[in-house]
Amino acid sequence: MKKTLVLFFFFFLLFLNCQKKSLTNREVENWLSYYLNQNKIGYAFYKINFGDNIIKFYNRIKMKLKVGKELKELTVSSFLTTNTDLKLISFETEQISEKNVLKISGKTNKDTLYFTFQTGSIVKKNQLVLPPNTYPAGILPYFIVSQGLKKWKGNLLDLTLFSVLPAEINMIRKDTVFINDTVYKAVVYQIEMANVKSFYYLDSLGNLLKEISAGGIIGIKENPQKAMAEWNKDFLDILSFFSVPIDTFFVEPTKLKSVKLKIEIQNLVDFDYLDLDLPYQKVISKNPLIIEITKPSLKEAAESKITEREKVYLSSTPTIQSDDSLIRKKAREIVGDIKDKKIIAEKILIWVFRNLKKKATTSYPSAVEILKNLEGDCNEHATLYAALCRSLGIPTRIVVGLVYAGKAFYYHAWNQVYLGEWISCDPTFGEFPASPLHLVLKIGDIEEQVKVLNIVGNIKIKVLAFDYE
Numbered sequence: 001m002k003k004t005l006v007l008f009f010f011f012f013l014l015f016l017n018c019q020k021k022s023l024t025n026r027e028v029e030n031w032l033s034y035y036l037n038q039n040k041i042g043y044a045f046y047k048i049n050f051g052d053n054i055i056k057f058y059n060r061i062k063m064k065l066k067v068g069k070e071l072k073e074l075t076v077s078s079f080l081t082t083n084t085d086l087k088l089i090s091f092e093t094e095q096i097s098e099k100n101v102l103k104i105s106g107k108t109n110k111d112t113l114y115f116t117f118q119t120g121s122i123v124k125k126n127q128l129v130l131p132p133n134t135y136p137a138g139i140l141p142y143f144i145v146s147q148g149l150k151k152w153k154g155n156l157l158d159l160t161l162f163s164v165l166p167a168e169i170n171m172i173r174k175d176t177v178f179i180n181d182t183v184y185k186a187v188v189y190q191i192e193m194a195n196v197k198s199f200y201y202l203d204s205l206g207n208l209l210k211e212i213s214a215g216g217i218i219g220i221k222e223n224p225q226k227a228m229a230e231w232n233k234d235f236l237d238i239l240s241f242f243s244v245p246i247d248t249f250f251v252e253p254t255k256l257k258s259v260k261l262k263i264e265i266q267n268l269v270d271f272d273y274l275d276l277d278l279p280y281q282k283v284i285s286k287n288p289l290i291i292e293i294t295k296p297s298l299k300e301a302a303e304s305k306i307t308e309r310e311k312v313y314l315s316s317t318p319t320i321q322s323d324d325s326l327i328r329k330k331a332r333e334i335v336g337d338i339k340d341k342k343i344i345a346e347k348i349l350i351w352v353f354r355n356l357k358k359k360a361t362t363s364y365p366s367a368v369e370i371l372k373n374l375e376g377d378c379n380e381h382a383t384l385y386a387a388l389c390r391s392l393g394i395p396t397r398i399v400v401g402l403v404y405a406g407k408a409f410y411y412h413a414w415n416q417v418y419l420g421e422w423i424s425c426d427p428t429f430g431e432f433p434a435s436p437l438h439l440v441l442k443i444g445d446i447e448e449q450v451k452v453l454n455i456v457g458n459i460k461i462k463v464l465a466f467d468y469e
Contacts, residue, residue, distance in 0.1 A: 077094050
C-alpha cells in the first residue's frame with residue numbers, strides 16, 4: 001500500500017561499483033551485497049568492458065523486500081555504452097517484478113537523449129535535453145576515479161527517473177575498511193544528488209569497498225559466491241522498519257477537522273526544498289518545526305480558471321498516460337454526463353478505491369497497465385487516479401509524505417486535485433478530501449519524490465493538538 005519506500009531502493013541502486021581502467025585489463029567485474037539493519041536485502045553484479053573507442057557498462061541487481069506480509073522480488077538489469085570521455089552513447093534497462101516488466105532504451109544525438117519507454121503493450125517515445133557537464137549516474141564510481149575527482153559539481157543523468165539532476169562530489173578523508181577479515185585502505189567520497197547524500201569508500205584502483213546510502217542501507221564488496229548466496233528467510237519488513245510511531249491514537253481519523261504536529265528531522269539543517277507550506281498545511285513555526293494541517297471544506301471549493309502553473313498537471317507522461325484511449329474511455333464511463341469537476345473527481349476516486357485490489361508491489365507504476373491489472377498499492381492508486389482525472393481536464397498531481405495508520409505514520413503517496421485550490425485526496429484509503437493526518441513532504445513524480453529520502457529513518461512526530469468536526 002505504501003510503496004513510496006520502493007523509491008528508496010531505485011535511487012540507491014543507481015550507484016554501483018566499478019574499477020579503474022588499466023592498460024592491460026580490458027574487462028573487470030565486481031560484486032556487492034546490500035544490507036539494511038544487518039539484514040541482507042540483495043546483491044549487485046557490475047562489469048566494465050573497455051574498447052578502443054567505447055566503454056561498456058553492465059549491471060544486474062536483485063532485491064528481495066518484505067512489504068507488510070508479502071515478500072517481493074525485484075530484478076534490474078542495465079547495459080550502457082559511453083565514449084572514452086564517459087559521455088552516454090546508448091543504454092538499455094529492464095526492471096522485472098512479478099508479472100510487471102518495464103523496458104527503457106535510448107540513444108544520444110548531440111545534446112539530446114531519445115528514449116523509448118515500454119510497459120506491457122504500451123510504448124512511449126520521449127526525449128531529454130542534456131545540459132553541458134552531464135554524465136550517467138550509473139557509472140559514478142568509475143567516473144570519480146578515472147577523472148581523479150576531489151571536488152566536482154555538475155549534472156548526473158538518472159536513467160531510472162528519466163531526469164537530469166544536479167550533483168556534487170567531495171572527497172572527505174582517507175580511511176580503512178574491514179571486510180571479511182581483510183583491512184583495506186580507502187578514500188571516502190560524499191555524493192549529493194537530488195538533496196540525497198551517499199558515501200563511497202573507494203580503494204586506489206577504484207573498487208567500491210563500501211557504500212552508505214540514505215536510510216541506512218549499506219553495500220559491502222563480496223565475492224560472487226557470497227553475494228549470490230541465498231540470504232536470511234526472516235526478512236525485514238521495510239514498512240514497519242521505516243514507520244514513525246507516535247504516542248497518540250486516533251479512533252476516527254476521517255472525522256478530524258485539524259491536527260497540529262511537531263516535526264523533528266535529525267541531521268537536516270535545511271528543509272526548504274521540501275513542500276511543507278501548502279494550502280491547508282501551514283508551517284506555523286520553523287524552529288521548532290510545527291505544522292498545522294486542516295481538512296478542506298469542499299463547499300468552499302469552486303472551479304476557477306486554470307493557469308499555466310496548473311496546466312503542467314494536465315500533461316500526459318510516460319507513467320501517467322492521460323492521453324491514452326483506454327484511460328479516456330474508462331474515465332468517461334465512470335462519470336457519464338456529469339459536468340461538475342468536484343463530483344467527477346470524487347466519483348473517479350471512489351471507483352479507483354473500490355476497483356483496485358490492494359496489493360504491495362515493487363514495480364514502476366504505469367497507468368494503462370494498472371487499469372488492465374486493477375491491483376497495486378499507493379503509487380498504483382495515485383498514478384491511475386491522476387491519469388483518469390487529467391484525461392477529463394482536472395489538474396491532478398501526486399504527492400508523497402506520511403500518513404497515519406494506527407499508532408504510527410507510514411510513507412505513502414496520494415493525490416491533490418485542483419478545484420480552484422489544491423485539495424488532498426487519497427484513492428488508496430477512499431478519502432475525498434483526505435484526512436488531516438496526511439503530511440505532505442514533496443509534490444511531483446518520482447524525480448521529485450526521491451528528495452524525501454534523507455528523511456527516511458530520521459524523522460520524529462509528536463501530536464500537539466487536534467480537533468474533531
